[in-house]
Every structure is written in C-alpha cells, then in structure tokens.
Amino acid sequence: MESSKVIHAFYNDDEVLMDAVKAVKAEHLHIEEVFCPFPVHGLDKAMGLAPTRLAITAFLYGITGLAFAIWMTNYMMIQDWPQDIGGKPNFSWWANMPAFVPIMFELTVFFAAHLMVITFYMRSRLWPFKEAENPDPRTTDDHFLMEIPVNNNEAKIIDLLASTGAVEINVVDKH
Known part of the structure; x- marks a missing residue:
C-alpha cells in the first residue's frame, strides 16, 4: 500500500x-x-518540467481563424451576395483580398485568443465552480x-x- x-x-x-x-x-x-x-522565473526549469506546447496550439488556432476568415469573406462577398463596391470586381476573391486583410487579421487573433483561453482552462482542469486545490491559504499571500x-x-x-x-x-x- x-x-x-x-x-x-x-x-x-x-x-x-x-x-x-x-x-x-x-x-x-x-x-x-x-x-x-506569484510566478517565479526559472522555477519550471529547476523542477525539470517539460516546456509547454501551448504556443503550437495558438498557431493552429490562428491558422483556423485565418482559414475561416478567407472562407467567410469569399462566401459572403463573392458567392452569396456579390456587390460592386467602389468599382472592385465582385467575381474574384483575390482582386478584393486587400480589402479583406483587416477581417482576416481580426479573426486570426479572435480565434487564437478565445480558443487558447478555453484550451488553457481545460488543460489546467479549471472548471466553473471548481473547489480550490491550494493546501494552505498563506501561499496566496x-x-x-x-x-x-x-x-x-x-x-x-x-x-x-x-x-x-x-x-x-x-x-x-x-x-
């Protein structure tokens, strides 16, 4: 035992x-x-903990957001409801791509940030209403x-x- x-x-x-x-x-x-x-710089290395792989997931989430933005702008502005805005051609996503750059950037950041928060909480096993696992309250002070x-x-x-x-x-x- x-x-x-x-x-x-x-x-x-x-x-x-x-x-x-x-x-x-x-x-x-x-x-x-x-x-x-509070965080202690170098403690993870001193304890021999493996480096985090969360940066890899952040990159993948950003790529997912970028892909979603490309699909969304193509579907909305080219396929579903093409409009002639400022004389830009409404038959080609590539010709309109510079106008879509802010949308692509924002959705890349949005997906990476929000999905990283969810991943962090899941990986840390921090659920809503979870009881604290701190063995002594002095460690918060x-x-x-x-x-x-x-x-x-x-x-x-x-x-x-x-x-x-x-x-x-x-x-x-x-x-």
Missing part, C-alpha cells in the same frame, strides 16, 4: 525556494507541486510551499528541507 503522506515545506523568499528546489532535485527526490503567490511525497524516507527529507531554509515543515495526509 502506497503512503498518502506528503511533506509541506514553507519558504518566505523566492530565491531561497529556488535554491531548495535545486537541492531537492539534486537528491533525486520527486517534487509533487510548488505553490507560489506571502509564502511558498513545496509538496514532496513521502516514501519511507520522511526523516531524510525533513533534514534536507530544514537545511535549505524552510521556515515550516509539516507532514500531512493527502486526501
């Missing part, structure tokens, strides 16, 4: 936290999560919390965390 205990180590400085993360990773221990009141699972090495981890400058160390049962 696997233990459901975790160690919560609290830090009150982001640089001390970064040094602690590096020390814990140097001991080949797994860090389950780090809760911070001025403390940093490192969560490390315990696997019959509780004393070793506590000694290591105490040597890294943790201001508080707690062993808790994770539910």
Whole structure:
C-alpha cells in the first residue's frame, strides 16, 4: 500500500525556494507541486518540467481563424451576395483580398485568443465552480510551499528541507 503522506515545506523568499528546489532535485527526490503567490522565473526549469506546447496550439488556432476568415469573406462577398463596391470586381476573391486583410487579421487573433483561453482552462482542469486545490491559504499571500511525497524516507527529507531554509515543515495526509 502506497503512503498518502506528503511533506509541506514553507519558504518566505523566492530565491531561497529556488535554491531548495535545486537541492531537492539534486537528491533525486520527486517534487509533487510548488505553490507560489506569484510566478517565479526559472522555477519550471529547476523542477525539470517539460516546456509547454501551448504556443503550437495558438498557431493552429490562428491558422483556423485565418482559414475561416478567407472562407467567410469569399462566401459572403463573392458567392452569396456579390456587390460592386467602389468599382472592385465582385467575381474574384483575390482582386478584393486587400480589402479583406483587416477581417482576416481580426479573426486570426479572435480565434487564437478565445480558443487558447478555453484550451488553457481545460488543460489546467479549471472548471466553473471548481473547489480550490491550494493546501494552505498563506501561499496566496506571502509564502511558498513545496509538496514532496513521502516514501519511507520522511526523516531524510525533513533534514534536507530544514537545511535549505524552510521556515515550516509539516507532514500531512493527502486526501
């Protein structure tokens, strides 16, 4: 049976936290999560997290928006209801394309932005009315919390965390 205990180590400085993360990773221990009141530059790299692929999805969503804009302007202005506006030919999308550039730009940005927000929330599992998973409210104010699972090495981890400058160390049962 696997233990459901975790160690919560609290830090009150982001640089001390970064040094602690590096020390814990140097001991080949797994860090389950780090809760911070603000983004800490370089923490993802120090924890060994894989780089995000959200930029790729943003590009694909932008291309989708551009394709939709091209289809929409062609359908509306050329096929469905062709009009002679300012002497421009109404039989060719290419001849009218410069007039459609603002529409193509705006729909590219619109699709990329809105679909990225939806993707971010889905990827982060942030649903409407979701309960907060923050283990301690101090991490939204001025403390940093490192969560490390315990696997019959509780004393070793506590000694290591105490040597890294943790201001508080707690062993808790994770539910």
